[in-house]
Amino acid sequence: MRTHKWHFWRPMSKCLAMVIVLTWITPITYAAEKPQGQGGFFHKVRVIDTMNIGIPNLGGLTFLPKTNQFEVMNTNPSDPSLSQFTDLLSVTMDEKLEGSVRIPVAKLDSVNTAYDEDFGGLLILEQSGQSLVLVPTGTDGKLQPSMLTRQNIQSWRLKKPKGMTVDHTGKQIFILDLSGPSIIKITPAGSKGLENASITTVDLRQLGILKPHGLAFDSATGHLHLFSQDNQTLYEIAQSGEIVATRNLSTFKLTNLKALVFAPSFDQTDNPQQTSLYLADSSRIIELSLYEPVVMAASTFSSVLYHTIDTSSLTPPSPDPCGIEYLPSSNTLLFCDSEVDEMTNLWANANLFETTLSGTIVRTSNIRSFTKEPTGIAYNPANGHMFISEDDGHRIFEVAPGKDGFFGTSDDTRSVFMTSYFGSNDPEGVAFDSSSNTLFIVDGVNEEVYLIKPGINGQFDGVPPYGDDLVTNFDTTILGVHDPEGIGFCPATGHLYISDTASRTVVAEVTVAGTLEQTIDISAASARKLSGIGFGPSSTDPASVAMYVTDRGVDNNVDPNENDGKIYELSIPTNNNAPTVSIIGPVNGASYMSGDAINFSGSASDTEDGNLSASMTWTSSIDGLIGNGSSFNVSNLTIGTHTITTTVSDSNGVSSSASVTVSVDPIPxxxxxxxxxxxxxxxxxxxxxxxxxxxxxxxxxxxxxxxxxxxxxxxxxxxxxxxxxxxxxxxxxxxxxxxxxxxxxxxxxxxxxxxxxxxxxxxxxxxxxxxxxxxxxxxxxxxxxxxxxxxxxxxxxxxxxxxxxxxxxxxxxxxxxxxxxxxxxxxx
Structure with a gap:
């Protein structure tokens, strides 16, 4: 049997038996008064329920780049005689099981694992902290447990290891040791690998981090990330020992964190090099994006709440309304509910609801015969057809009503096409523009809007080879929308409107080409979870157009007895011109040393109000408000990369902003x-x-x-x-x-x-x-x-x-x- 040799960043062919000599030096500590990081950006991309893919007892995970798969650890082997083994289940990025492998390591602590390309396999720090295990990968990228080897690491003096990660670029190992607690950095000595390697430590007590858990390295920034259970905070730490940013993750209620892992984003429209942070906790894997895109500058309109329809009080009720559309032929609203059939106490054989504009039930129907997850709906007035999206099934139904003219009855006919064939695995809302015969689909995970046009045959039947539809797309993150769910097309403006479940207060108004026109502040609605968007006459003034937005409230997965759905009728912007604002200095991407005097200058004007430069306010993404007016100097910006934003509002409350990025570096x-x-x-x-x-x-x-x-x-x-x-x-x-x-x-x-x-x-x-x-x-x-x-x-x-x-x-x-x-x- 061929044995695997430990090569520690040296060519395997040249590596023979090796004695590892580690030189301990005085730990590097960092004073408590150093600047602490501000709240860092993050947004939830998706949550993988591992029970739905056959893993009820999630024990952690790691990522194998060659197979582009997660290795998920099973904490409860079915056979007690296998207690000396750990099962790793291979899970694809689109949440499918792809086999398993059993490795001879008992009581594996999943936070003490890391894949390393230089070692050529999976590194496992055994529970005792006295040995390091290597499970190599073959040419196909899959683990080969039969070639497992162990290396004695007693000289590392680990006491309570609770996290391990690897910096591939700098060729360093980082270990979280709770005995300090501290982060231990092991740096090979040049070409000698770990022979004569140096060990330095970052004392986490000096940073106020007392109960850390898990460790992950972000190759894009060179920073380390660890989680603190007691305050539900994710810390981003520079290798120099300074806190770069903190992120409050209390919204996810993490109670049993098993692993922190950086892996490629599941968003198929992202740069392949862009990574997300995956957190394994209990029976779920949470994907977070820490990448903050540059958002288009735009004005903001404050919407007025006209009317609220309490769908939870309808008979029958709709606890989770989602897609919504206006039917001009009957002057009514049509909306669907994707969760009501899961709630036995509320289910009344209805998941498609038609009401008057003020919210009186006209009729209901049940479309479970072809979809149990109706998510978005859009109406084509040219032929009377309805489009219904199904996010779980990655498909779009086109429904034609029968002679009775109603949707959801037995004489309907329908066709279907798959969105996954053009990369959309989470189709949420849909909208339709009859003037251009274009169907719009918003994808929550990809953070993308897809534009679908029928091909020569004139039918919506999917992309080749299944049909001849033409598909283009644009990104929503540059619009400031990070978790899009609803989308609506307004014929009166010719624009699209996109809701964001990550925000309870903002709807983005964009052109059909994806340019941000303005944002609409709907905080007057006090929404809980924005969903679908539709447009129709106002219930109070039929001559004006209103925006109808659904609110799903509390998810039934959180509270199975919830019943709090609503529809808000809101005003949309008039033709008031937004002010224009520009930054003269500093230039985008400028770099300064700590203590440098930085001049901030700009100008703002408005068609109706004239020169507004004196009203400009300036903020930093790290330091908050830094000044007002058209010009001023600041010399005390915190070390780090700042997004500087200046904002101005006109007399009608419409605001505009502009941003640049500047960096402030420490004095050497x-x-x-x-x-x-x-x-x-x-x-x-x-x-x-x-x-x-x-x-x-x-x-x-x-x-x-x-x-x-x-x-x-x-x-x-x-x-x-x-x-x-x-x-x-x-x-x-x-x-x-x-x-x-x-x-x-x-x-x-x-x-x-x-x-x-x-x-x-x-x-x-x-x-x-x-x-x-x-x-x-x-x-x-x-x-x-x-x-x-x-x-x-x-x-x-x-x-x-x-x-x-x-x-x-x-x-x-x-x-x-x-x-x-x-x-x-x-x-x-």
Whole structure:
């Protein structure tokens, strides 16, 4: 049987038996007064109910990129004799089981697993924290438990590991240890992998995080994410130890978090490189997007509530109204309910309701014969047909009423086409524009609006090869809509209107091409969960057009006895012109150092009100309100990336805004150290000490000259950016030599070397690869050697200068009168 070799970021063919030596250094801690992160952006993409896919006891998950599948852990093996094993069930991104694999690891803690491409498989930190397991993957990307290997990691000194993740780009392992609590970063030492790896820690107590759970690394930002059970907060932490952002996840009521994993977004219209954060808890997997898109600037209209229809009080009731449409032939509203059939105490054989504009029941019908999940409806006045979406089935029905002229009766005829064939797996609302014969479908997960036009045959029958429909689409996230559910087309304006279940107060008005016209504030309705949108005459003024919005209220999955559905009749915008606003400075993408004075300037005007520049308000996504007016300076912005938004409103309450992004970077901390000891050594006089002379010299010819420098590094904090040794050349040479990291002790001893006692015979050995090399140097110039790889924090470091040519190179030593050698370290 072939065995798998641990290669720790080294080519497998070159890796043999390995002894891992870990060097512990003083933990890096961070003062409590450092700026704490503000509320970070997130929105729920979807929730996967694992019970619906045959996994009632979710034990966690990890992601395998080669198969593009999750490996979901089963916590309750059916056979007690298998207690020494853990079953991993493969689940596709579209929530289907695709087989399973059994690995010989008992009581696996799912938060202590991570996939790593460099290791070539799944890493598992066993419960004791004393060994690391590798389950390799084959060429097909699937796990191969028969080739499992274990590595002793007692030297890591883990006590209570409760999270593990891997940075593929920086080739580092991060482990959450509750004994601090702290985050432990294991960094390989260059080409030697984990041999002589360094370990640094971030003390979470200094950040006020006392009960963390789970750990995930976001390769897009280089930040770590961990969850705190006690305050239901997701923390985003920079590797330097600062809190970048916090996210309150209390709305999800996470009680038994099993895993945090970054994996590709399920939104099939996203950039393939864009990832989401997946949280495994109890019997559900929650996908969160942390990516905040740049939203189109637009004005805001404050809508007036005309009337409310309490659908929960209808007979029979509708607890969860969703799609809604106006029927001009009968001057009535038609809406569907996708959940009422699941509520036995309310089900009365009706899930399609027709009412007057004021809310009196006209008739009801049952369309469960072809769909149990009617989600959106749209009416085509040209032929009298109704389109009904079904999100669970990924399809659209086109229903033609029979001779009775009513929908949902036995003489209806219908056709159907699949939306999944063009990438829409969550069709929610639908709308129809008869003037262009276009059907609009809004997809909640993809955050997309799809425009469907029939092909040559004139029928809505799906995309080729099933039909000849033509499909285009546009994104809703740039409209500020992150969880679209309802969509309506208003013939009076020629625009689309999209509701967002992530917001209770905003409807986006957009052109049919996807350009944001304005947002409509419907906070007057006090809605709980926005759903469908339709347009028709107002119930109070038939000459004016009103927007009808359904509200599903509390979901029946949360409260099986809920009955709180409503329909709101709301005003839509008039022809008042919105103000225009622009930002003159700073320019988008500008970067500043902490403490810099930043000038904010802009202008605003309105057709009706004139110059509004003095009324501009400016806010930061991190610091909140930062100023007012057309121009001002700010020098105390918090370190981080800010979205700066300026907003102005006209006398009618219509507002407009503009935004730019600026970054504020910390001031680099530069520390300089002169040698505590430096001296040259010569093979001509191997026992002679040259520690008192004013030069350092290197040569390799009939005799050898080496030079040594020792530095005592203190006072460092933060993250290493770079380190270099600077020496001043007092002679020109075609070979400046190379610099090596060497021992702090005399050769073969544990006695620290001193410049007053160093000789060629007792000098530390020069072995391994050089840290950096210089070729030609000129007289009276500074020469910099990069030694970043050798500096891991505070401590004592020794270096040797040598070359392999007969060229003679000479630099000032610390005994010179000026231009002394120095070690320059930049931290951030």
């Amino acid at each position: 901390q530069i520390s300089k150290f002169t040698p505590t000891d430096d001296a040259k050594v010569s093979s001509i006089n191997p026992n002679k000490n040259y520690g008192s002379i004013t030069t350092l010299e290197v040569r390799k010819s009939t005799y050898t000259l080496h030079s040594y420098l020792k530095f005592n590094v203190t006072g460092l904090s933060g993250t290493m950016k770079n380190a270099k040794i600077r020496v001043y050349s007092v002679a020109s040479s075609r070979d400046g030599g190379s610099i090596y990291a060497v021992s702090n002790n005399y050769n073969g001893t544990s006695i620290p070397w001193l410049e007053s006692g160093l000789t060629y015979n007792n000098a530390p050995s020069i072995i391994g690869e050089p840290l950096s090399t210089k070729t030609k140097v000129t007289i009276d110039s500074w020469v910099d050697y990069d030694v970043t790889a050798a500096i891991t924090g505070n401590g004592e470091y020794s270096f040797a200068l040598a070359n392999i040519s007969s060229q003679y190179t000479k630099y000032n030593s610390s005994e010179a009168s000026l231009n002394l050698p120095e070690l320059v370290i930049e931290m951030e």
